[in-house]
Amino acid sequence: MDAGAQGAVVAGVNEKLRAARLDRGWLSQEQAAEGISAAGRLALDDPHFAVSERTYRRWESGTPGWPRPDTAAALRTAFGLNPEHLGFTPPPGHPASLNVSEDPMDRRSFLATGSLAALAVIDSADVTPRHIDPQLVPYFYQQLNGHYAADMMLGPRDLIGTVTEQYRLISGLARAAGGPVREELIRVGATYAELAGWLHQDAGQWDTSAYWHGIAQTDAQMIGDVDLVAYTLSNAAHLRSDLGDGRAAVELCQLGLGHDGLSDRIRVNLMQQQAHGHSLLGPGSRAEVDSLLDAASRVVEGVDPEIPWGTAARRNAYFFEVQRATCYGRMGLHREAQDIWSVINTGMPPAARRDTGVYLARQATAYAALGEPERAVDLARTSAQVAAETRSARHLKELDVLRKGMRRWTKDPVGRRFEEALRPITV
Numbered sequence: 001m002d003a004g005a006q007g008a009v010v011a012g013v014n015e016k017l018r019a020a021r022l023d024r025g026w027l028s029q030e031q032a033a034e035g036i037s038a039a040g041r042l043a044l045d046d047p048h049f050a051v052s053e054r055t056y057r058r059w060e061s062g063t064p065g066w067p068r069p070d071t072a073a074a075l076r077t078a079f080g081l082n083p084e085h086l087g088f089t090p091p092p093g094h095p096a097s098l099n100v101s102e103d104p105m106d107r108r109s110f111l112a113t114g115s116l117a118a119l120a121v122i123d124s125a126d127v128t129p130r131h132i133d134p135q136l137v138p139y140f141y142q143q144l145n146g147h148y149a150a151d152m153m154l155g156p157r158d159l160i161g162t163v164t165e166q167y168r169l170i171s172g173l174a175r176a177a178g179g180p181v182r183e184e185l186i187r188v189g190a191t192y193a194e195l196a197g198w199l200h201q202d203a204g205q206w207d208t209s210a211y212w213h214g215i216a217q218t219d220a221q222m223i224g225d226v227d228l229v230a231y232t233l234s235n236a237a238h239l240r241s242d243l244g245d246g247r248a249a250v251e252l253c254q255l256g257l258g259h260d261g262l263s264d265r266i267r268v269n270l271m272q273q274q275a276h277g278h279s280l281l282g283p284g285s286r287a288e289v290d291s292l293l294d295a296a297s298r299v300v301e302g303v304d305p306e307i308p309w310g311t312a313a314r315r316n317a318y319f320f321e322v323q324r325a326t327c328y329g330r331m332g333l334h335r336e337a338q339d340i341w342s343v344i345n346t347g348m349p350p351a352a353r354r355d356t357g358v359y360l361a362r363q364a365t366a367y368a369a370l371g372e373p374e375r376a377v378d379l380a381r382t383s384a385q386v387a388a389e390t391r392s393a394r395h396l397k398e399l400d401v402l403r404k405g406m407r408r409w410t411k412d413p414v415g416r417r418f419e420e421a422l423r424p425i426t427v
Contacts, residue, residue: 014060016087020079021060023205024161029056035161040074049074064088132177137184140170141308144191152352155390156199163199167192167215183223190219190228191309194235201239204393209239227266230256231310234269237277242394246280249273265303265310271296272313272323279327289327293320318344322359329362338366345379354395357386361398368405373414376406381421388424396425 026032033056040049049070058064064087067075072083084090147163167189174185197212213236220228233256237249253274257267275292278285296313297320305314313319325340341363348356364379380402387395399422409415419426 014062014064014087016085017060017064020081020086022157023203024079026161027158029053029060032056032060036074036078039078040070043073043077044070046070059088066091128176129178130176132173132181132185134181134184136173137181137188140166140185140188140192144188144195144308147195149351151195151199151202152354155354155392155395156202157391160196160199160203163192163196164212167196186219186223187225187228190216190225190232193219194232194309197235197239201242202392202394204397206239206243210236213239226259226261227263227310230259230262230266231269234266234273237270237273241273241276241280244280246277249277249280253277263303264299265307265314268296268300268303268313269310271299272320275323275327276330279330283331283333286328286331286333289324289331293324293327296320318347325359326362329366332369334366334369338363338370341366353386354390354392357383357390358392358395358398360386361395361402365398365402365405368402373406373409373412373418376402377414377418377421380418384422384424399425 021029021032024032024035026035030053033051033053036056037050040051041047051071051074066072066088067083075081075083075086075088079086143166147159151159170185170189170192174182174189177185193212193216197209197216200206200212201209213232216235217229217232220232233252237252237256240246240248240252253270256262256270257274262270271292275289275296278288278292300313300320303311303314305311316322321340321344325337325344328334328337328340341359345356345359345363348359360379360383364376364383367373367376367379380399383395383402384399387399403418403422406415406418409418
């Protein structure tokens with residue numbers, strides 16, 4: 001048995017399978033059993049294939065044996081991972097027990113959880129032309145707006161499974177549709193792929209996020225939508241900024257802005273993401289940051305907020321203040337950042353709970369840098385509670401930055417109060 005399989009079970013729990021289930025968005029073992037059953041029926045073309053909840057519970061609660069070939073195929077389809085990477089114990093002499101992959105299908109082949117079922121396993125019925133009602137397009141856009149709202153309240157992990165499954169549905173409908181309906185379905189599908197990319201990014205799953213951004217870009221290029229292609233570049237730049245690669249973020253946005261005929265809303269997305277890229281290049285980039293955000297704030301006035309994607313800047317009253325304060329914080333301009341955060345965090349709507357938690361952490365970091373730890377502790381307490389509820393890796397990263405900023409008070413009473421404030425995310 002390889003070291004990975006040996007380390008998969010801790011105190012009678014198959015941690016690898018459990019982690020894969022949660023990444024897939026299945027919060028219960030019953031959902032996992034149903035999802036694996038559906039994946040198996042798809043992969044095996046067997047309408048009767050099923051995994052019971054009892055069987056799945058056994059897999060996750062102890063050391064499972066090696067699955068039958070049909071069950072192994074279902075697991076691969078459901079998770080994009082071979083059984084040995086899900087905590088299953090290969091028998092002696094099996095290639096997996098010798099650290100040799102049973103087949104080339106590993107995590108690098110399927111960076112997005114569930115992406116095999118969404119893209120690679122296509123039944124012949126999926127591509128048979130048939131009538132698809134055009135009213136499905138506005139329906140999916142309406143659902144997309146609901147997902148945007150839920151993301152601000154819940155965080156990423158509760159939505160990943162739903163959004164990726166809806167992309168699978170939309171993609172299947174697009175394969176069967178023709179003419180303008182096909183193009184519109186591909187367009188709305190690309191926006192779902194971008195949302196999936198963001199959700200994985202917010203959950204700290206960088207490789208999977210990059211995969212979904214790539215899927216969105218491929219769909220956009222397939223229909224030749226200049227705005228959509230440039231929008232995918234702005235979101236790829238956002239991912240690079242989160243990874244600390246400011247130069248790549250700037251260059252991706254320059255590439256997007258080089259497209260002819262861009263709408264105002266996409267120019268706004270590119271300019272504000274380019275500002276974030278510059279902010280990672282050091283305090284000397286303040287002029288570029290301010291220039292880009294000022295220009296974007298002027299352009300945004302011409303954007304229609306009713307367009308279902310790419311219009312966050314028009315629908316959020318504090319959008320540019322948030323971008324500027326975030327950039328200033330990165331550049332070490334903490335007094336300037338604090339002045340902006342104090343306005344933002346007193347006016348955020350209750351529905352934007354996840355974002356408010358992130359902003360409070362950033363404001364607390366500014367207070368710590370300015371030598372005001374008591375104020376930082378007060379904000380950290382609320383921020384940590386939100387982080388524990390939404391499980392946003394981006395939020396946890398902000399609190400980690402705050403923790404480093406509070407180190408100089410570790411031995412003081414205020415330092416102990418700070419650690420108590422963070423208790424919701426440390427339990």
